[in-house]
Amino acid sequence: MKRLFLLIVCEFRMSRTSIPIxxxxxxxxxxxxxxxxxxxxxxxxxxxVIDSNIPESSRFISAMDSVRSPIGxxxxxxxxxxxxxxxxxxxxxxIEKDQKKAIAHQRFALIDANLVKNYxxxxxATLLHLWNEDLGSKSxxxxxxxxxxxxxPYTAYFGLGLLPMAVMLATILIGSTFVAQEFxxxxxxxxxxxxxxxxxxxxxxxxxxxxxxxxxGFVLVAAIGLSTNVWPLSFLNIxxxxxxxxxxxxxxxxxxxxxxxxxLPCFISSLVVTITCWVFGSSFGxxxxxxxxxxxxxxxxxxxxxxxxxxxxYFGLNLGSAVSSAVILALFCALFLWLSHFVYKQQIMKxx
Amino acid sequence: MKDLNSxxxxxxxxxxxxxxxxxxxxxxxxxxxxGEIFGLLGPNGAGKTTAINLAIGLYKKDLGEISIxxxxxxxxxxxxxxxxxxxxxxxxxxxxxSASENLWHHAALYCDDLTKAxxxxxxxxxxxxxxxxxxxxxRNYSGGMKRRLALARALLHDPSxxxxxxxxxxxxxxxxxxxxxxVKNLGKxxxxxxxxxxxxxxxxxxxxxxxxxxxxxxxALDTPENLKASLRKDIVTLNTDSTVEDPENFFSGLNVSxxxxxxxxxxxxxxxxxxxxxxxxxxxxxxxxQISSFQIARPTLDxxxxxxxxxxxxxxGIS
Numbered sequence: 001m002k003r004l005f006l007l008i009v010c011e012f013r014m015s016r017t018s019i020p021i022x023x024x025x026x027x028x029x030x031x032x033x034x035x036x037x038x039x040x041x042x043x044x045x046x047x048x049v050i051d052s053n054i055p056e057s058s059r060f061i062s063a064m065d066s067v068r069s070p071i072g073x074x075x076x077x078x079x080x081x082x083x084x085x086x087x088x089x090x091x092x093x094x095i096e097k098d099q100k101k102a103i104a105h106q107r108f109a110l111i112d113a114n115l116v117k118n119y120x121x122x123x124x125a126t127l128l129h130l131w132n133e134d135l136g137s138k139s140x141x142x143x144x145x146x147x148x149x150x151x152x153p154y155t156a157y158f159g160l161g162l163l164p165m166a167v168m169l170a171t172i173l174i175g176s177t178f179v180a181q182e183f184x185x186x187x188x189x190x191x192x193x194x195x196x197x198x199x200x201x202x203x204x205x206x207x208x209x210x211x212x213x214x215x216x217g218f219v220l221v222a223a224i225g226l227s228t229n230v231w232p233l234s235f236l237n238i239x240x241x242x243x244x245x246x247x248x249x250x251x252x253x254x255x256x257x258x259x260x261x262x263x264l265p266c267f268i269s270s271l272v273v274t275i276t277c278w279v280f281g282s283s284f285g286x287x288x289x290x291x292x293x294x295x296x297x298x299x300x301x302x303x304x305x306x307x308x309x310x311x312x313x314y315f316g317l318n319l320g321s322a323v324s325s326a327v328i329l330a331l332f333c334a335l336f337l338w339l340s341h342f343v344y345k346q347q348i349m350k351x352x
Numbered sequence: 353m354k355d356l357n358s359x360x361x362x363x364x365x366x367x368x369x370x371x372x373x374x375x376x377x378x379x380x381x382x383x384x385x386x387g388e389i390f391g392l393l394g395p396n397g398a399g400k401t402t403a404i405n406l407a408i409g410l411y412k413k414d415l416g417e418i419s420i421x422x423x424x425x426x427x428x429x430x431x432x433x434x435x436x437x438x439x440x441x442x443x444x445x446x447x448x449x450s451a452s453e454n455l456w457h458h459a460a461l462y463c464d465d466l467t468k469a470x471x472x473x474x475x476x477x478x479x480x481x482x483x484x485x486x487x488x489x490x491r492n493y494s495g496g497m498k499r500r501l502a503l504a505r506a507l508l509h510d511p512s513x514x515x516x517x518x519x520x521x522x523x524x525x526x527x528x529x530x531x532x533x534x535v536k537n538l539g540k541x542x543x544x545x546x547x548x549x550x551x552x553x554x555x556x557x558x559x560x561x562x563x564x565x566x567x568x569x570x571x572a573l574d575t576p577e578n579l580k581a582s583l584r585k586d587i588v589t590l591n592t593d594s595t596v597e598d599p600e601n602f603f604s605g606l607n608v609s610x611x612x613x614x615x616x617x618x619x620x621x622x623x624x625x626x627x628x629x630x631x632x633x634x635x636x637x638x639x640x641x642q643i644s645s646f647q648i649a650r651p652t653l654d655x656x657x658x659x660x661x662x663x664x665x666x667x668x669g670i671s
Contacts, residue, residue, distance in 0.1 A: 194461035
């Protein structure tokens, strides 16, 4: 125990050898999240409207104000503008009377198809609102009943999908580059000749990587919470998931470092592995909703199961069985731990 | 060239190692006595580092036997590693850690008794004259300080045998002398030391016995004095006012066995008996040239080394 403690202390001291890599690995996912949070669409859309002072116009504007998300958040925020200002705007709606009916003209400038789609379904909802009012009991009304009492903003889901990636990036990148640095600086000879048990050496390194992995994860948790006000229901559970993902990442990083042995290939391989796991790990939505090859590949990616375990801890809802996800993650963990031990023996301890 | 001794600290017999169809060691046999400082010399790629790596269990032998204090390193890896300390050519220290942090890391990996390690670290840092700067990152240290720290690290787990690869490579003159003293003291303490070096002066000063390796085979094994005496030659170095034309012909009949031309009008002659040949050479030269300097010297280890291994450049070895 004393030896393990001393090895852990030494491991943390060695963090000084690559401070920029530690900072990059810990902060990069949070920076990515903060940048993406700016780009990702907010549920309430600002829509510019010219009030033509006809009854249909004021009814339409009031209907726009009434259209809500399933949990009652406004979908549209009408902003009244005059005709002179309208010419400078990217989007504006004018309601004009044409004989017996009113027509809402929506004019766009420099707006892509995706954004038009988002305007379109909100305006359809506005018209449905007017339709229901006019037809009263003759109409079919759709009533939405959300089972979760709060909105599940995509920004928060995106952040949640980034959490396993944050832990993985820190553990893989720091783990692999440190091993490669040991080969490049030839300090690996100290390990080759050592007679301390391999599992203690690997365990100490893993402790260090787990600490940095958890720091990276919780920095992102804070960023998600502060920017979306969505916080985990249990920090303890989140921490436990980070530890499992961290063990997988740390072992993977050690393996990459031992195989590549050089800093630059290690750095690039670590980024490729981390980003692949992120993209195929249900990070942009549950894998089931994408289907096909994506769903198939995602089954072999630890992040998929980590996201499934994180989801209920954020939103109180299960994405499939949490128990089976935990079992699969534990199996990944055991496999990569064994692999790292095996590769370490092959690459460091074996006689040439 | 066998020198096997059953009570030796290190005994190597008929050792062969081939790497990628290249015979790195050919039937190598020698032994090192307990408490002896043994020098392993040879040109680049002669197989010195391979021999050491086989002895410490880093490489796998193809044929032959190795015994480290009676143990085979390929079978008793752990036990053998506890008995040996290694100061590699690249000091392989953690440059961002301090001297004491480097030693603590070594202690965690190598020391059985960690409570004793604290006292050992302080004692060794003081012995190596590093205590005053033990908290500084190693990257601020000079080459000599790094070498001394690497030696302290190798001694921390109290090994019986120390392998020292190129001990003073890149170290200034003062640093060399400090390191030589430390190595000599190890011998006095009963430690067995194996030094590989290309510096013949260093080998001459440090070692009790020398083995010279060339192309993977041992070509000489004796004390430095005996090796120098075995040449049975003296070296004459002379300078003349103008270039000696056709020196082989000019010095014929004077028992000159080898002539080497140096820059300017300098000549290096190998003669069987310097005392006898000196006056004869001066007489012969005076007939045609003016002598500006004339020196007769006993052969050095450099001469022995060149005599045994030739003067051509060598590269290679297992990388």
